[in-house]
Amino acid sequence: MNNILEFSFMWDTFIHLLQFIPVTLFLAIISMILASIIGLASAIVQLRNIPILKQIATVYLLIGRAVPTMVMLYIVYFGLPLLLLVFTDKTGIDTGYQHIPPMVFAIAGLTVHTGAYLTEIFRAAILSIDKGQMEAALSVGMTWFQGFYRIIFRQAALVAVPLLANQFLGLIKSTSIVFTITVIELLGGAKIASVETYRYLETYLVVAIMYWSISIVFEKLFLLAEQKLGIFKKEANI
Numbered sequence: 001m002n003n004i005l006e007f008s009f010m011w012d013t014f015i016h017l018l019q020f021i022p023v024t025l026f027l028a029i030i031s032m033i034l035a036s037i038i039g040l041a042s043a044i045v046q047l048r049n050i051p052i053l054k055q056i057a058t059v060y061l062l063i064g065r066a067v068p069t070m071v072m073l074y075i076v077y078f079g080l081p082l083l084l085l086v087f088t089d090k091t092g093i094d095t096g097y098q099h100i101p102p103m104v105f106a107i108a109g110l111t112v113h114t115g116a117y118l119t120e121i122f123r124a125a126i127l128s129i130d131k132g133q134m135e136a137a138l139s140v141g142m143t144w145f146q147g148f149y150r151i152i153f154r155q156a157a158l159v160a161v162p163l164l165a166n167q168f169l170g171l172i173k174s175t176s177i178v179f180t181i182t183v184i185e186l187l188g189g190a191k192i193a194s195v196e197t198y199r200y201l202e203t204y205l206v207v208a209i210m211y212w213s214i215s216i217v218f219e220k221l222f223l224l225a226e227q228k229l230g231i232f233k234k235e236a237n238i
Helices: 006-049 051-068 070-089 103-127 131-139 144-181 186-197 202-235
Strands: none
Touching: 006 051, 006 103, 006 144, 006 186, 006 202, 070 103, 070 144, 070 186, 103 144, 131 144, 144 186, 144 202, 186 202
């Protein structure tokens, strides 16, 4: 009777798929950084009640959270080149849209989708900080942005870290869909390998272990970040 699992094959597959981990991490990390910038900016716009921008941010939140990640990815992948084409036709300026690599569209789609969720995370974290602290900062001559960065943001970051960790781990898993627009990441590499060998069970078990291992590493990193940021909370309580 043949073995259900061929461990030597699983090891060879693991070694083969290691080359795709940097692609997966690059997609997740860059998308998370860009989404954090968008999310924080959108949260500030809403909290500051900035005219027009607040309405734009509200519409963005509604669309970003309502549309599935894959649909958002397809909209960006097929829609953005069309917009650039129209822009080129209207202005005569060559945008080079034909040469934009699929990786850019993948990052854009993941960023737009994740940014909507991060907006709510940042907004809730900022609102959790006592308003009196900002009032005290303004009373001693700080500008709103100085008070926000030096006092509010650091405390809000501590509140947001656990939620950011969950969102980032979810983003790592979401990178698996970019194979649909020809970006070969970890799951995409596994799909190609499984089709070539017809050993689907072993291949996807290896991929599951790799995603699990990556998640454990980043969980530890976020835990360290949370402990580091906890220093600000202790200092504030002294």
